[in-house]
Amino acid sequence: MKIAVCVKQVPDSWAEKKMVGGVLDRENVDAVLNDLDEYAVEEALRIAEAHGGNEEGGPHTVTVISMGPERATEAVRKALSMGANGAILVSDAALAGSDALATSAVLAKVISDGGYDIVICGTESTDARMSVVPAMLSARLGWAQLTFASKVVVDPAGKVSITRVTEAGVDEISAAFPVVVSVVEKINEPRYPSFKGIMAAKKKTIEQKDLAAVGVAAQSAWSQVKDATPRPPREAGLKVNDEGSGGEALATFLAEKKLI
Amino acid sequence: MSTVLILADFSGDHATKTTAELATAAARIGSVSAVVLAPAGKGAALAATVNQGPISNVIVIESNDFASHGVAAVADALAGVVKDKSPAALLIASHAFGKEVAARVAVLTESGIITDAVDVAADATATQLVFGGSTTVHSQVSQGTPIITVRPNSIDADVSAASPAIENATAAISDIAKKATIASSQPPVKGGRPELTEANIVVSGGRGTDGNFSAVEAFADLLGAAVGASRAATDAGWYPHSHQVGQTGKTVSPQLYVACGISGAIQHRAGMQTSKTIVVVNKDPEAPLFDIADFGVIGDLFNVLPQATAAVAAKKG
Ligand SMILES: Cc1cc2nc3c(=O)[nH]c(=O)nc-3n(C[C@H](O)[C@H](O)[C@H](O)COP(=O)(O)OP(=O)(O)OC[C@H]3O[C@@H](n4cnc5c(N)ncnc54)[C@H](O)[C@@H]3O)c2cc1C
Numbered sequence: 001m002k003i004a005v006c007v008k009q010v011p012d013s014w015a016e017k018k019m020v021g022g023v024l025d026r027e028n029v030d031a032v033l034n035d036l037d038e039y040a041v042e043e044a045l046r047i048a049e050a051h052g053g054n055e056e057g058g059p060h061t062v063t064v065i066s067m068g069p070e071r072a073t074e075a076v077r078k079a080l081s082m083g084a085n086g087a088i089l090v091s092d093a094a095l096a097g098s099d100a101l102a103t104s105a106v107l108a109k110v111i112s113d114g115g116y117d118i119v120i121c122g123t124e125s126t127d128a129r130m131s132v133v134p135a136m137l138s139a140r141l142g143w144a145q146l147t148f149a150s151k152v153v154v155d156p157a158g159k160v161s162i163t164r165v166t167e168a169g170v171d172e173i174s175a176a177f178p179v180v181v182s183v184v185e186k187i188n189e190p191r192y193p194s195f196k197g198i199m200a201a202k203k204k205t206i207e208q209k210d211l212a213a214v215g216v217a218a219q220s221a222w223s224q225v226k227d228a229t230p231r232p233p234r235e236a237g238l239k240v241n242d243e244g245s246g247g248e249a250l251a252t253f254l255a256e257k258k259l260i
Numbered sequence: 261m262s263t264v265l266i267l268a269d270f271s272g273d274h275a276t277k278t279t280a281e282l283a284t285a286a287a288r289i290g291s292v293s294a295v296v297l298a299p300a301g302k303g304a305a306l307a308a309t310v311n312q313g314p315i316s317n318v319i320v321i322e323s324n325d326f327a328s329h330g331v332a333a334v335a336d337a338l339a340g341v342v343k344d345k346s347p348a349a350l351l352i353a354s355h356a357f358g359k360e361v362a363a364r365v366a367v368l369t370e371s372g373i374i375t376d377a378v379d380v381a382a383d384a385t386a387t388q389l390v391f392g393g394s395t396t397v398h399s400q401v402s403q404g405t406p407i408i409t410v411r412p413n414s415i416d417a418d419v420s421a422a423s424p425a426i427e428n429a430t431a432a433i434s435d436i437a438k439k440a441t442i443a444s445s446q447p448p449v450k451g452g453r454p455e456l457t458e459a460n461i462v463v464s465g466g467r468g469t470d471g472n473f474s475a476v477e478a479f480a481d482l483l484g485a486a487v488g489a490s491r492a493a494t495d496a497g498w499y500p501h502s503h504q505v506g507q508t509g510k511t512v513s514p515q516l517y518v519a520c521g522i523s524g525a526i527q528h529r530a531g532m533q534t535s536k537t538i539v540v541v542n543k544d545p546e547a548p549l550f551d552i553a554d555f556g557v558i559g560d561l562f563n564v565l566p567q568a569t570a571a572v573a574a575k576k577g
């Protein structure tokens with residue numbers, strides 16, 4: 001099987017984020033591999049390992065695909081050190097400020113050219129928080145959409161079955177290759193890269209491509225930020241120590257605020 | 261007047277309050293048509309529950325493909341209606357299903373998309389709270405039909421009675437949309453409590469409950485609140501995953517959020533920090549959630565909650 005994993009480099013969740021000229025200022029914050037994408041990498045590796053492995057010369061390969069600035073190689077390298085075989089990183093100045101539609105167009109082209117059987121995404125990037133790229137990929141590629149999976153079962157002969165969990169309930173869904181999967185964080189526990197894995201990742205190839213090499217034109221974002229204003233930070237309010245009447249104080253607060 | 265489409269939102273056999281919220285926002289832009297996608301034979305019954313809010317007409321499409329193929333089939337049908345009506349905007353509820361439907365319709369109709377709006381203006385400008393609620397953003401779609409997903413519970417719904425005209429339509433569902441097949445579906449387990457994302461008040465419990473949610477539930481029931489949980493509580497199996505609040509659970513924005521025995525990890529805050537009023541009960545004075553609480557009680561939830569329950573009951577008389 002040829003498996004692809006889409007990973008994004010995002011600003012560290014703890015970092016203070018700012019908008020500059022209508023887009024997120026990515027220059028001045030620490031960047032990490034989107035933590036929800038680690039589950040996607042882990043699941044890809046587990047699928048390969050369950051059916052003979054992705055070692056050199058093994059029957060399966062796991063390829064990391066990412067779109068982002070050149071320094072996204074750090075995030076990609078982390079996925080490689082977990083055990084993926086190789087990576088494709090699409091970087092191009094014309095991609096700065098891309099929206100999900102533009103991103104999915106680029107990723108879809110790279111995926112369809114690679115001839116994969118399964119592409120696995122996280123459910124959400126912690127910066128954009130849209131949860132739309134996997135569905136867009138499925139629509140663009142014309143592949144089955146198996147998203148929000150808490151369990152993935154692969155029959156290497158060409159079928160994938162998942163358990164989808166969302167607020168709408170639990171569904172059992174299946175489809176034939178090729179498929180787009182996204183995984184929720186309950187699905188597995190991502191491995192830490194081993195020392196051996198980190199050393200091996202240094203030798204793995206990250207194929208860097210610009211838009212011309214991918215063969216798509218840059219698409220401008222189809223939605224525009226008109227303005228962005230910081231909101232006053234939430235101030236901590238009154239804090240009382242429970243010395244036997246904390247519950248009453250709480251009730252009084254709710255009554256004063258007319259919340260009861 | 262131009263038409264604005266909304267995708268009617270259902271829980272079981274009934275349109276949700278979110279449907280009225282979507283209609284309220286959409287009515288600022290134009291005349292509202294609600295799209296009802298129903299299993300064969302169920303269209304009229306479902307459409308009859310779309311009876312609140314400024315809705316002029318209901319477009320009913322029946323097909324068993326919606327239940328068998330899910331998101332992709334729904335998106336195909338909805339994209340067909342968009343192409344047919346050329347609406348001024350399409351509004352959809354911002355939950356996992358709604359966002360995925362919106363994503364596919366955006367691709368199919370070559371339209372821009374904005375997710376998680378908390379407000380929508382007459383010119384289809386959407387307001388979003390980004391970066392954990394620290395920044396307010398106004399955005400507009402510049403290509404195709406503006407497709408906007410709106411967070412439940414963010415818009416004051418006009419719930420006046422509606423008696424919309426009913427229009428029956430058909431949908432062409434592509435072979436691509438039928439590639440994934442749903443073998444079985446289990447609806448979420450429903451208790452007698454309000455829906456988490458629709459509730460005005462949410463009372464949540466975390467690891468500090470040690471698996472005993474009775475004090476949290478008793479307080480919630482007195483307040484008519486929904487019950488939420490941190491991931492530590494859902495992971496431990498103390499409460500169903502469908503009640504998890506946070507980055508990988510639900511985003512809630514109620515009038516009042518009461519967090520009990522929850523430390524306030526960034527992933528939990530991501531799902532609740534835009535709540536209007538936040539109350540925290542935690543025995544650790546250093547718990548980070550206190551930093552964003554309007555009112556905090558440093559104490560044991562098993563003492564504080566029963567006392568608060570009794571005191572609120574007394575005040576309510
Ligand atoms: C990818 C990813 C996604 C995640 N998504 C989510 C998410 O969607 N939602 C979410 O909630 N978390 C999420 N998490 C987990 C998150 O990081 C925290 O681990 C989790 O929120 C902690 O839950 P908690 O506050 O209940 O537990 P803890 O952090 O263990 O806090 C328990 C608190 O209870 C207090 N306490 C203990 N006993 C009592 C008592 N008797 N009375 C009063 N207070 C008491 C303690 O002082 C402590 O502050 C995610 C993590 C990751 C890595």
Ligand SMILES: Nc1ncnc2c1ncn2[C@@H]1O[C@H](COP(=O)(O)O)[C@@H](O)[C@H]1O
Pocket residue numbers: 006007008009034036037040065066067068100103107120121122123124125126128129130131132133134
């Ligand atoms: N720039 C990107 N490069 C690679 N994968 C991405 C990118 N953006 C989003 N994804 C994938 O799509 C998922 C959902 O992202 P989003 O729709 O932005 O919330 C992520 O978890 C990634 O797997």
